[in-house]
Amino acid sequence: MPELPEVETIARWLREGSPQGPALLGRTCQRVEVLWPRTLAAPDPITFAQRLSGQTITTIGRRGKFLRWGLTDGAVILLHLRMSGDLHWQPPPAPPSPQPHDRLVFHFADGWRLAFNDPRKFGRVWLVEDETDVLGALGPEPLDPTLSAEDFYARLQRSRTRLKPLLLDQRFLAGLGNIYTDEVLFHAGLHPLRPAHTLTRAEAERLLSAIRQVLQDGIAHHGASIDWVYRGGDFQNYFAVYRRAGQPCRRCGTPIQRLVIGQRGSHFCPHCQPPPEG
DNA sequence: CCTGAAACCTGTCTGC
């Protein structure tokens, strides 16, 4: 699931508690099980377990698609769910551990456990002193009000890249993934192959507005749940183009097209999103 | 700087 709205939803649920489980905020980690060592980007499993045991989660947040847990001693845990990662609460009494695809299990004093579950094993977790080592290259947060339309337009002007790959580039903007990029471009009325520098000032403003609108809508719906994993959100019911190839555009009726751009399936309405010249 | 391809992985679905 994990693009900005889904990661934001998880962060809120871990902070406040949810139907899926209790709040993580304020809990003290007793021990950690490392079931698939490559899930840990840093440090090594032994050091990770030692550093974490006895520490309390004091803050929970998000940066781009990363989850961020602040610890008592000032260190930070960063989690990236990549394609198939998720966090599963397991209530006491403990079921026979581990569950299928659990890669990391955090154990708490009252018997609750939080599993980093990840069928495809692409997800990664870091424990770092200085988070800029991991987050330093990320672009701005799309929902940060200090990101101005002028700045955004200026940055588009500097790139000759096509819009689709550019919006997926986390150094340009942090948090958009394949689903939300397709939805955003539809709502902005911009073709995914448009070179960034060809956008007018008005189009750039429309694009930034669409980015913010679609992300806010996604968050309001607790993100999207697709394929076989259910994560609690229902934004998939409101997709305008994503995985709707061949179906009529909700605005004009033209069949939605699918094209592979930068190795990613891309969906758009050829009428509402006119292709660039050439 | 930019683009495309491959790699990292497992699971599901489609079509023959």
Place this chain on the structure above:
DNA sequence: TGCAGACAGGTTTCAG
């Protein structure tokens, strides 16, 4: 039914 192939919400690395 069985099996090959396409496809999947992400990122990194390497070749050209």
